[in-house]
Amino acid sequence: MSDTINIEINGIPVEVRTGAMVIEAADEAGITIPRFCYHKKLSVAANCRMCLIEVEKAPKPVPACATPVTDGMKVFTKSPLALDAQQSVMEFLLINHPLDCPICDQGGECDLQDIAIGFGKDASRYNESKRVVRNKNLGSLISTDMTRCIHCTRCVRFGQEVAGIMELGAPGRGEFTEIGTYMERAVSSELSGNVIDLCPVGALTSKPYRYTGRPWENESHAHVSPHDCLGSNLQIETRRHQVMRVLPRENEAINEMWLSDRDRFSYTALQHEERLQQPLIKQGSEWRQVDWETALAYAIDGLQRVRKVDGAEKLAALISPSSTIEEMYLLQKLMRGVGSANIDHRLRQSDFSDDDGQPLFPALGCSVAELEDRDAVLLIGSNIRKDQPIAGHRLRKASRRGAHIMCVNPVDYAFNFPVDENIVVHPELMARELASIAKALLTLTANAAPAGLNVLLENVESGDAHLTIARHLQTASNASVLIGTQAMSHPQLSTLRALALAISELAGASLGYLTEGANAAGAWIAGAVPHRRHAGEHSPLTGLHTREMLNTGMSAYLLLNVEPEQDCANPAAAVRAVHEADFVVSLTPYITDDMRAYADVLLPVATFAETSGTYVNAEGKWQSFAASASTADDIKPAWKVLRVMGNLLDVGGFDYLTSEDVRDELKGQFETLTPTLKYQWQCPAVMPTKVSKDLTRIGHLGMYSIDMVVRRSAPLQATADAQIETAIVHSVTAKQQGLVAGDTVRVSQGGESVTISIAVADAVPENCVFLPMGVGGAVLGDAYGSIELAKV
Amino acid sequence: MSLLQQRQASKTHLLNAESRQDIDRWVAKYPADRKSSAVMAALRIAQEQNAGYLSNDLIEAVAEYLEMEAIAAYEVATFYSMYDRDPVGRHKISVCTNISCMLCGSDDVVAHLEKRLGIKLGETSDDGRFTLKEVECLGACVEAPMFEVAKTYHGNLTPDKIDKILDELD
Numbered sequence: 001m002s003d004t005i006n007i008e009i010n011g012i013p014v015e016v017r018t019g020a021m022v023i024e025a026a027d028e029a030g031i032t033i034p035r036f037c038y039h040k041k042l043s044v045a046a047n048c049r050m051c052l053i054e055v056e057k058a059p060k061p062v063p064a065c066a067t068p069v070t071d072g073m074k075v076f077t078k079s080p081l082a083l084d085a086q087q088s089v090m091e092f093l094l095i096n097h098p099l100d101c102p103i104c105d106q107g108g109e110c111d112l113q114d115i116a117i118g119f120g121k122d123a124s125r126y127n128e129s130k131r132v133v134r135n136k137n138l139g140s141l142i143s144t145d146m147t148r149c150i151h152c153t154r155c156v157r158f159g160q161e162v163a164g165i166m167e168l169g170a171p172g173r174g175e176f177t178e179i180g181t182y183m184e185r186a187v188s189s190e191l192s193g194n195v196i197d198l199c200p201v202g203a204l205t206s207k208p209y210r211y212t213g214r215p216w217e218n219e220s221h222a223h224v225s226p227h228d229c230l231g232s233n234l235q236i237e238t239r240r241h242q243v244m245r246v247l248p249r250e251n252e253a254i255n256e257m258w259l260s261d262r263d264r265f266s267y268t269a270l271q272h273e274e275r276l277q278q279p280l281i282k283q284g285s286e287w288r289q290v291d292w293e294t295a296l297a298y299a300i301d302g303l304q305r306v307r308k309v310d311g312a313e314k315l316a317a318l319i320s321p322s323s324t325i326e327e328m329y330l331l332q333k334l335m336r337g338v339g340s341a342n343i344d345h346r347l348r349q350s351d352f353s354d355d356d357g358q359p360l361f362p363a364l365g366c367s368v369a370e371l372e373d374r375d376a377v378l379l380i381g382s383n384i385r386k387d388q389p390i391a392g393h394r395l396r397k398a399s400r401r402g403a404h405i406m407c408v409n410p411v412d413y414a415f416n417f418p419v420d421e422n423i424v425v426h427p428e429l430m431a432r433e434l435a436s437i438a439k440a441l442l443t444l445t446a447n448a449a450p451a452g453l454n455v456l457l458e459n460v461e462s463g464d465a466h467l468t469i470a471r472h473l474q475t476a477s478n479a480s481v482l483i484g485t486q487a488m489s490h491p492q493l494s495t496l497r498a499l500a501l502a503i504s505e506l507a508g509a510s511l512g513y514l515t516e517g518a519n520a521a522g523a524w525i526a527g528a529v530p531h532r533r534h535a536g537e538h539s540p541l542t543g544l545h546t547r548e549m550l551n552t553g554m555s556a557y558l559l560l561n562v563e564p565e566q567d568c569a570n571p572a573a574a575v576r577a578v579h580e581a582d583f584v585v586s587l588t589p590y591i592t593d594d595m596r597a598y599a600d601v602l603l604p605v606a607t608f609a610e611t612s613g614t615y616v617n618a619e620g621k622w623q624s625f626a627a628s629a630s631t632a633d634d635i636k637p638a639w640k641v642l643r644v645m646g647n648l649l650d651v652g653g654f655d656y657l658t659s660e661d662v663r664d665e666l667k668g669q670f671e672t673l674t675p676t677l678k679y680q681w682q683c684p685a686v687m688p689t690k691v692s693k694d695l696t697r698i699g700h701l702g703m704y705s706i707d708m709v710v711r712r713s714a715p716l717q718a719t720a721d722a723q724i725e726t727a728i729v730h731s732v733t734a735k736q737q738g739l740v741a742g743d744t745v746r747v748s749q750g751g752e753s754v755t756i757s758i759a760v761a762d763a764v765p766e767n768c769v770f771l772p773m774g775v776g777g778a779v780l781g782d783a784y785g786s787i788e789l790a791k792v
Numbered sequence: 793m794s795l796l797q798q799r800q801a802s803k804t805h806l807l808n809a810e811s812r813q814d815i816d817r818w819v820a821k822y823p824a825d826r827k828s829s830a831v832m833a834a835l836r837i838a839q840e841q842n843a844g845y846l847s848n849d850l851i852e853a854v855a856e857y858l859e860m861e862a863i864a865a866y867e868v869a870t871f872y873s874m875y876d877r878d879p880v881g882r883h884k885i886s887v888c889t890n891i892s893c894m895l896c897g898s899d900d901v902v903a904h905l906e907k908r909l910g911i912k913l914g915e916t917s918d919d920g921r922f923t924l925k926e927v928e929c930l931g932a933c934v935e936a937p938m939f940e941v942a943k944t945y946h947g948n949l950t951p952d953k954i955d956k957i958l959d960e961l962d
Binding site: 165166167168169170171172173181182183383386411412413414700702703721724728761763764770 | 795796797798848861862863864866867869870871872
């Protein structure tokens, strides 16, 4: 049987894939067939009947979405029979649909409106009463007007097939069918916002956008997601230069047509009341609003003073990993220009001992789309579903194809795909588990072990789980070992990475990083690390990494999009460091009381939507964008601020006209250098096995506490994923500590403490306290440090 | 806590041993990864165990037992008229009012039942003896009009015949 067959639609010959449905053939040929329930990314339901068409020799109209093509088939989408069927269906669908278009958010982009105009009759013969359906509360993101629902069930199928949890269903029968959640629960999927796009009518609309605008008033701008390392493509819609909403931009290679809720709704933080509107300087203990010239002069003066008195090596710069590559490049150029290489974007990292062996940039090891072709994946310290929702979705697709997904995690995360081997251990035992997998691989493979590995693994034993993982990785034709975001703060990161490398080499799998922020790859390429210049070049001047900077105490800090009390692996140490510094300049979109306490100069900068720039995603793809929205006059894009600072500091080479100039300079050098840095094996000196007797904190990084913008998005903060207000311990640990669920405890790390209530769940290993970063306003110590509990 | 695997209190113990055994027989008829195919039988079994109606807890127990989402089992339980989600009387009288029965006089059957029992369609008598339900075609058009009491079909109904049937019930 050949792969394609020939059919005829409205007399036009069309060549089409065998097994395709008529509607797919028509879509490819550009022939419009109206539809509501059919969606190319979802299974066929054929329940709306809108796509009825005539097929030669068929006795009655057939649905184009559920009719497979056959050779020589003659299809008529505009014949009297087809048109009459479509008009009748349209009349039927409108029976219960309210005529509330003037107050409906979907107005202007509504499939029902468009199709009613294009394929409906001009009048209805229906005189009976219409049904009314009570609205459902689906949480803070999705607004419902259920009377408008036409029961296409796209939202239900999306939950089952894409999001991986069936939260919405269609209970009831016939006229009494109502879409809703079981017992009125709020939806909790991290991809839930996509049902807003899928809904062909105004039944499910965006809650934050509700009643604020009309689609025809909006201007649309192509943009790139600032919240995870995939670089999902966005369409930012603005009105009068203000962001109104964010929609996905279709890109089959990255986000397909989906968007995570984080990417879709984070814009709600752009007009937050904490937005800094004007430059501020602190003189004595007084904050003064000043113009940019004064503020910059004051900042430069302070930095020069520190440079003169304490030396350039006492200057430090911390930059958010979600900054653009232009900002990263200019900041490191500025710092190195004044004689300091103390620059880092790895704010949440604790272990830097394998810095020299790192590849050019932390890459995914395959393309985003290739994630779904994996046959076996080992996740290390990753809650991929919530950390990088779109990557999680790709893995779920792989899993549905039959891929084996396996984990070594410090917490039993709730995935939306089955996990074949789920190793959940105390964080200090994660390295041992990886060693056991490597050991199992040694017995299975003829691949040469990296130098020293055999000795290192001498006393390591492997069990059935390790053997299964090893076997799956080794027999798979496409296998990946992925180091997740949650592992980045691990105190033994270098050991975990070395063992992950060993496993990937022994198994013939690719090694990948799921990094934090939007632009960790760009940060490495731009040289926002202390030991390498841009494009991976060796830096003659070596600086201090984040931890050294914060622990040794620097005299001056330059912060870009960073809140030390929230963004660092050890918030308490970070806060101490900036408080003790003589001079702190913060380029920030927001202002807080903490900033007022430690900073000397606050410079208002643009957020992701208001600046031009480039993000490099985890597969190494450079994606540039222009500013979508504009800001108040006194808020400037950070790259422009850095350009002026570079000139004021007489660094030289800061005469850029546009952000493209900055990017092209870096890209040009990147391409001439053609760097080929690969991850180098460094055998860990010892095998960490001992578990400390103290309780260990698991400082999980919540998906809605990752950066300044997300933390200020009220709708996202109201979702279940952001609503963690307890510390969680294992039932055995609770018993040992004499605690029951609901008890109030004082948890302390170092000198800092917070009072919080306790929950008990065996998803957390024994002897650990699951306490996400920033929960309850806590500014505590290391994400994975020892922690004390005391009942109050 | 939604990001952690939640080990919620299991509800499968609400299904008694006999019901489970019965459900297992149905599960065995389908492929191992398609346990949810047995949902209709399982809901019926659960309903029989529970004096003829399904509580939400029981629906969740069935869903959990068949490894499916609660909403999916709930969809089935709310779709078919054979499932009741409120307590029912000792005798459930299901009157067919579909086309064949209607043409043969089901309106009179309903009227007679309502008068005799003192309840309307969809109601249960105060003494807990009878529940009167309107159902779709039960596939017994040859002897329309008809109703079903418990699991017995009664056809060619007349007021006298109905009285006789009801008199024999306890």
